[in-house]
Amino acid sequence: MGNPGSLYEIISAAATDGKLPAGFSLPKEQAAQSELRFADGAADGIAMYHMQSPNPNKETAAKVGEAILAASDGLTDKADELFLALGKESRALSLIEILQSWIIEHRQTLSAPNLWNYALHAMRDSGDKECVKFGLSILGVFRTDHNPSVRSVVKTLGLSDEFTLFAVFIMSTWRDRNDEIWDLARKVHGWGRIHAAERLEPATDAIRSWFLTDGVRNDVNHAYSALTCWRKGNAEETLKGSVTPDEFTGIGVILAAMLDDGPAEGITALKNADESILDYLRAAQRMPLTAEDYENIQKLRDCLQDDREPESEIIVRCRELLTSDACRSAVSEAVKTGRCIELAIELGIDCRAQILDILKSDLQSKHWLSRYLMDDPDYRHAVLTLYRQKLPLDELKKAPGASPGPGTGNLTQWIFECLLWQLTEFPLEGQDFIETGLHCDPVRTRNISLQVLEAWVSKTGNPLQNLLPEFHRLLSSLRDAEPDDRVRERMDRLLSGQTASK
Numbered sequence: 001m002g003n004p005g006s007l008y009e010i011i012s013a014a015a016t017d018g019k020l021p022a023g024f025s026l027p028k029e030q031a032a033q034s035e036l037r038f039a040d041g042a043a044d045g046i047a048m049y050h051m052q053s054p055n056p057n058k059e060t061a062a063k064v065g066e067a068i069l070a071a072s073d074g075l076t077d078k079a080d081e082l083f084l085a086l087g088k089e090s091r092a093l094s095l096i097e098i099l100q101s102w103i104i105e106h107r108q109t110l111s112a113p114n115l116w117n118y119a120l121h122a123m124r125d126s127g128d129k130e131c132v133k134f135g136l137s138i139l140g141v142f143r144t145d146h147n148p149s150v151r152s153v154v155k156t157l158g159l160s161d162e163f164t165l166f167a168v169f170i171m172s173t174w175r176d177r178n179d180e181i182w183d184l185a186r187k188v189h190g191w192g193r194i195h196a197a198e199r200l201e202p203a204t205d206a207i208r209s210w211f212l213t214d215g216v217r218n219d220v221n222h223a224y225s226a227l228t229c230w231r232k233g234n235a236e237e238t239l240k241g242s243v244t245p246d247e248f249t250g251i252g253v254i255l256a257a258m259l260d261d262g263p264a265e266g267i268t269a270l271k272n273a274d275e276s277i278l279d280y281l282r283a284a285q286r287m288p289l290t291a292e293d294y295e296n297i298q299k300l301r302d303c304l305q306d307d308r309e310p311e312s313e314i315i316v317r318c319r320e321l322l323t324s325d326a327c328r329s330a331v332s333e334a335v336k337t338g339r340c341i342e343l344a345i346e347l348g349i350d351c352r353a354q355i356l357d358i359l360k361s362d363l364q365s366k367h368w369l370s371r372y373l374m375d376d377p378d379y380r381h382a383v384l385t386l387y388r389q390k391l392p393l394d395e396l397k398k399a400p401g402a403s404p405g406p407g408t409g410n411l412t413q414w415i416f417e418c419l420l421w422q423l424t425e426f427p428l429e430g431q432d433f434i435e436t437g438l439h440c441d442p443v444r445t446r447n448i449s450l451q452v453l454e455a456w457v458s459k460t461g462n463p464l465q466n467l468l469p470e471f472h473r474l475l476s477s478l479r480d481a482e483p484d485d486r487v488r489e490r491m492d493r494l495l496s497g498q499t500a501s502k
Contacts, residue, residue, distance in 0.1 A: 008124045019187040041161035041191030044093045071118035072110040087130025096137045136166040145174045164192030193218040197225045202232045213250040222257035224264050239279040252296030259303040281317040291334035294327045363390045367415045393436045401441040420448045424455040443484045450490045463497035
């Protein structure tokens with residue numbers, strides 16, 4: 001493995017002012033078209049939070065030992081091959097304990113200098129994610145606290161959400177570990193922030209406040225860190241004392257996330273959950289609230305109202321805040337930038353004209369707002385016209401392929417698919433989009449287009465041949481060239497005259 005193209009070099013080259021740019025992602029390895037591609041750090045994060053840690057069998061343990069021995073003997077190329085093969089079979093995360101235990105148990109016969117050098121080689125030179133993690137795992141058995149150059153490599157790798165967890169393992173052995181972990185936690189925004197927050201201690205008021213204001217704000221799911229941030233930020237006592245506006249807003253985000261019956265332990269872990277919620281709502285009545293605050297209060301009410309009487313104190317306080325003139329004013333201002341749409345609709349604020357203006361100026365990042373306009377025939381016509389103007393429909397038409405979806409980098413295809421989904425509710429409208437979708441490369445796009453046709457024939461009770469004879473002829477011509485068996489089966493059902501969606 002050489003330096004050019006190494007993941008470390010890619011991260012180093014992309015970093016500016018000590019952090020990676022928004023949207024940075026490591027190169028994705030070639031994978032079978034049916035395989036999922038994970039965001040950086042997602043595979044390890046999902047494994048940690050949702051899967052039981054596997055116990056490596058004796059054969060895997062023997063392979064770990066063989067790879068370590070090759071590294072210890074200075075056989076770099078052989079060690080590379082062995083660790084690369086290991087990473088294809090098992091994620092490095094599942095082998096850390098056995099790898100480090102093996103090194104410690106055999107330390108008398110291993111070459112520490114060779115292992116040290118191999119770890120740095122894997123970290124700096126490898127273009128394989130799992131091999132970089134194996135290098136970090138080997139380095140974890142050494143003292144690195146007083147080696148500035150090695151610390152720099154660890155911190156650089158830690159900037160990527162894919163490696164933050166492994167970097168934090170090493171940082172946890174440093175004398176200034178909390179300061180370094182906090183510095184890293186503020187530079188990562190995905191799975192890396194979740195892992196760093198778990199291992200960061202609220203040693204100062206600044207860190208404690210960060211847990212409340214920013215610690216929970218990750219790009220994955222706030223629920224993963226909500227309870228951690230609540231406890232480490234001392235939210236319960238903060239609400240009873242002097243809470244800043246930023247801390248108050250952050251606590252609202254945390255509370256809403258803890259009520260999410262999702263990926264991590266939440267509100268049920270609090271001994272006095274209702275009292276804490278009431279403390280938050282009491283504080284809200286004396287705070288200058290933002291549109292985000294009102295959205296958080298709306299989420300709290302929506303999550304809690306099914307389990308409480310309409311006149312319970314929590315629901316009453318939520319209702320008073322959400323029906324206030326201050327709320328209406330804040331929401332009316334927020335909709336101008338595409339925020340608080342759900343609350344605006346609840347309050348009877350007509351924001352359709354603002355949404356259409358936003359779509360016209362920034363369809364790429366705000367395309368999801370179109371769903372708020374589709375139920376109105378006039379606005380639906382305007383939305384479809386806008387999409388025809390903004391999307392290169394002719395360029396989307398390609399030979400049908402076997403790729404499962406458009407991939408993370410194909411934003412235009414994602415936007416197009418989001419529009420297709422919406423057309424299921426509106427029979428016969430946007431037929432040109434459906435025709436385009438049937439000619440797209442990704443399997444999913446073709447499936448969505450067929451699902452729209454299925455919904456149309458189901459809603460109207462007419463078989464496709466009667467409802468849209470031109471589409472019946474189109475499917476007949478596309479069927480034989482379709483490479484995906486399941487897509488072809490869906491075509492056959494429509495061609496046969498079925499009107500009930502399967």
